[in-house]
Amino acid sequence: MVSIFFNEMTNALAKGERVEIRGLCSFYVKEYPGYIGRNPKTSEKVQIAGKRLPVFKCGKELKKRVDYKKGK
Numbered sequence: 671m672v673s674i675f676f677n678e679m680t681n682a683l684a685k686g687e688r689v690e691i692r693g694l695c696s697f698y699v700k701e702y703p704g705y706i707g708r709n710p711k712t713s714e715k716v717q718i719a720g721k722r723l724p725v726f727k728c729g730k731e732l733k734k735r736v737d738y739k740k741g742k
Contacts, residue, residue, distance in 0.1 A: 693730075698725050699725070704717065
């Protein structure tokens with residue numbers, strides 16, 4: 671069951687869709703453009719390819735529960 675959930679979530683993220691678990695968290699894909707970097711050993715300019723990375727965003731309800739303090 672859990673593997674099915676993660677497979678579906680991965681497929682949705684690969685399509686660029688946002689995945690939200692209400693009250694807990696959301697996942698989305700952020701695109702980073704390519705840029706010209708520098709090789710630290712040779713100081714040669716190197717083209718760095720752009721990339722897409724998954725991002726986790728914590729939900730308000732989860733933040734509240736984690737930050738819970740007794741006596742409040």
